Amino acid sequence: MGIPAAKLKELFLKMSQTRHFEETAARLFTEGKVHGTAHFCIGEEATGVGVCSALAPEDLIAQTHRGHNQAIGKGMRLDRMMAEFLGKETGYCHGRGGCMHIADSSVGSLGANGIVGGGIPIAVGAAFAQQYRKLDAITVCFFGDGATNEGAFHEALNLASVWKLPILFVCVNNYYAMSTPLNRHMNISDIAVRAQSYGIRGKSLDGNDVISVYEATLEAKEYVRREGPMLLVLNTYRYMGHSKSDPQNYRTKEEVESWKKRDPLVLFRDRLLRDGICSAEELDALDGQALRDVAAAVEYAESSPEPRTDEVLRDVLAE
Amino acid sequence: MGIPAAKLKELFLKMSQTRHFEETAARLFTEGKVHGTAHFCIGEEATGVGVCSALAPEDLIAQTHRGHNQAIGKGMRLDRMMAEFLGKETGYCHGRGGCMHIADSSVGSLGANGIVGGGIPIAVGAAFAQQYRKLDAITVCFFGDGATNEGAFHEALNLASVWKLPILFVCVNNYYAMSTPLNRHMNISDIAVRAQSYGIRGKSLDGNDVISVYEATLEAKEYVRREGPMLLVLNTYRYMGHSKSDPQNYRTKEEVESWKKRDPLVLFRDRLLRDGICSAEELDALDGQALRDVAAAVEYAESSPEPRTDEVLRDVLAE
Amino acid sequence: MRELTYAEAIREALSEEMRRDDSVVFLGEDIGVYGGAFGVSRGMLEEFGPVRVRDTPISETAIVGCGVGAAMSGLRPVVEIMFSDFVAVAMDQIVNQAAKARFQFGGQFSVPMVIRTPSGSGTGAAEQHSQSLEAWFVHTPGIKVVTPSTPADAKGMLTTAIRDPNPVLFLEQKLLYRVKGEVPEGEYTIPFGKASVRREGRDVAVITYGRMVQRCLEAADAVAREGIEAEVVDLRSLAPLDRDAIVASAKKCGRVLIVHEACTTGGVGGEIAAIIADSEAFFWLDAPIRRLGGLDSPIPYNRTLEDTVVPRTAGIADALRGLARKGASWPRA
């Protein structure tokens, strides 16, 4: 493992931040402080954090509706994320988008999308601009297992392949599209097979192991820059319901529990301890910092002003 | 070759009818007798005729914009086809659809589609109805190489696979989507590879050899009935322009000529003579019959009445 | 009479039709064990089984297209699109296929398909999950468009929709799902193209539909205390549209307010205004025809902003007052 210790700690911190951010957000829901919906990625932290931490600031990402890990991985600020979640003017989208549309152009996030698969062609366009401008940067496009059944996925991967664009397609496979298990929404078990339809490379790996995700991304990035698109499938699991109103009657508690035994944070913690990278105290300190960061974000968000109603039409059109 | 002689003659007759039908239609264009457009399949006769002649009357087909061979293969009447081409009331669609929307519910044609890929999900729906009704029949869905880049293709094949529907997907690969050659609209050379994304069987074959097309369809039909969807790719070539207004500046004359050396009608004629199934006289007689059939169709069409303008709204809605 | 919620009324209509006619099948994302994103089909998988209540992959084009093909083959599919915003993903199948199949094939096929989908804002689901898109389809020959505003209408009109030989876009009003109302037991149909006068009045004709009916009634009550008697006409279906009811009410009142949730510009309100302005009611108008639609804006996430962009009861009442005010009309004379 040639990853510098500082990077490993960054990964751990971001994963902890993601977990605490979402646990806190879920609590705010229960407390009735949020109007709207949210999709939590608890259990999947290693995917977005692992991938995005391997990217350069100038690389771009297109996020999903379940993308707090992607956002935090790419370096978005917790306070402005939380403010957006609460619909505040200080939020990334000035309260217009909520967490389904979180974006931060300053760190290279093209935003999350509420239309399943809708962001994939857009990411292809961003990669096209990178190629056209002869930039060294790449675009990473996230989507779920369910999204690979949308026509947009197919068209976008084909176009990216024909034009040899510098884009890494990352499928976060949590084995469910809402209530529908993978084996009832497609007839293959390895989503990476779909790469073959476009003549591009496909690869599946354990999405709960942040180190392999990080390393695979580093490698994929070089590949994509040289050779064009690639499809990376990260197998993982979501612990919480699909969204706030999910009865979760489509899976068993045992299934959820069995995945929790391979919790990405616990796995990573054990590994860091085992390899002697961090002491338990150091990891606890990082976790404590994550908790404090989230608490500060909540405070920032709660004390932030509401958007002004007389400015509601502000960004319908650019001047 | 266990195909009965009568069936072989039927194949030859239908292929000749297709060729003469289109040559005549093209002439009517030049004579200014047609307002609109048409897409001719000359050079591809073996595909639609070979496939559809292997089907039972109760099997269904969904046609493409380039589907006169499919229509004639399935048993549509030349006279009503020609009348539709001329926009007459006696045409299959009473002059409402033209040849891009030709359909004949009485022989199991669900109609041609003007939207590339648009007919594929519809065919899946027809196969769903067959499965739901526990019918023995199957649905055959035609589309071109270019159409496999539409999202509709992807979604439809996946759905058909998940539901194990009795549908045979037939890709008529003529190596061009309008002016764009296959290798510039996808990054794979064998379209049958795309079957793997859906966990279904895929197979490519020479689409100019009507006997292999016919036999492959018979076999595929049994497979599809038992196992669910399959993708059959028929490699062929169109001689004429994409539509009436094609400058054909995207390919060389030599390329066209080289394909003409493997003309499906000539190949088949040679084979029938070589195998002693028919004499040259018999084949000439069949060809003569095809010519007369087309002439009669033109006469029928030309002497047919125009639709009445006061009935134009007749089929906007069913009562 | 017993009361049901709007969601229960829809479930009842669909279940009754499925019991009555086994050519009715039900397709959509997460409609089975999950019961649909809004719980409309809860329990239906248990009753009808997975062959007739079919979960689909996330493939709106294929879902609607499958409905079209099944309908052309004699089934009566009811297709659920999880949010009406996603009709955009299936637009080709709805507009170029379902709505045109009959016409372009010269009447050889009909497409008895219902697309059920929740429409409208108010849940904090933001830009891509909150639109009111009915105007697109009112402008599409070959498809009917229905917007029931009560549980009883939802039931009766869904039954009508399922039995109709044409494609029907059945726009469920998301914020009404939990609203209760009296609903007759057993099967019944409510015809399309027949508006319902929800409140009689003589001063201002309020032409509206869907979730705005309730707000218009509230506003009418508010201004009634000030002596303004508004008549509230609920269109119920937008295609066909009850031209006669619109014209009659406009003629009777001489002043017209049109209210809908969808963005004002290009909305169905324009069609209604145009019908009135080109009818004999024109000669009876005492004031300009007023439209009060949503602002020309996507629906924002923040609750207050979201509330700002659609007509509210107070705003409707104000518009009624403005219209009824004497002297507002005929400065020319």
Next chain:
Amino acid sequence: MRELTYAEAIREALSEEMRRDDSVVFLGEDIGVYGGAFGVSRGMLEEFGPVRVRDTPISETAIVGCGVGAAMSGLRPVVEIMFSDFVAVAMDQIVNQAAKARFQFGGQFSVPMVIRTPSGSGTGAAEQHSQSLEAWFVHTPGIKVVTPSTPADAKGMLTTAIRDPNPVLFLEQKLLYRVKGEVPEGEYTIPFGKASVRREGRDVAVITYGRMVQRCLEAADAVAREGIEAEVVDLRSLAPLDRDAIVASAKKCGRVLIVHEACTTGGVGGEIAAIIADSEAFFWLDAPIRRLGGLDSPIPYNRTLEDTVVPRTAGIADALRGLARKGASWPRA
């Protein structure tokens, strides 16, 4: 001044912008060696090369989506959709993505993308290749809609569209491609939202756009011989819409005829009628506001039927006569 066809004028605008600004790229099906289905881009591949003039696979969703992403990343993509009917295939990318990206991300991105596409009937291409779908987009906040009716407008408005920081749907009038007209040399822009009075008159205001402008002018000439002076207002862009010009002309003439090719019901004509009926012009109206749009029908293949479903010069002239006839108004008084 030299004359160009409408198609040539479009090519000239696009070429000039590509020369001026290398962030302008051009994507679409068969736009390269083929020159586009209507020959609009003939010769452009030769000048600009395959990096900037990009043939795409048949993937409308990906094409438009690629345009959105490229625009969000600072390019100025011009995307061609071969027939405007195919916007239905890319509807999600146009409506849910392009038109909403700026708003939903709080102004962080803009989407300076132009979607060029041929609109309308008249070529015998039938139901799925002949629609006039502008009304859908006029009802979509966040996107502009342009319908130039002359070569000079086509050039100037395409230049404006390419320089606009917002998505613009540029609806080319298929039947005008070969029509010639004077076109200034060199770059120039024509602002959106400014109608042009193509003919002055005082008896009837004819509000129209796109290909119908020509027919309205012909009809106006025909009735002029009978002493009816029609004013013909060409809206040029539909979003933004020149409200002032509409109201001024209606007020001046007191009688209004609205003409468009798109189906009447739910068309842009409703919006125009509603604007007039809710404006000060209302008080100056001497007759009901008449709309003459296409029949509420898909476009049939047969030439005579096809001609039947859209407004013709003779029909427009008849409507003008009907409107201008004395006694047509105010039976109430």
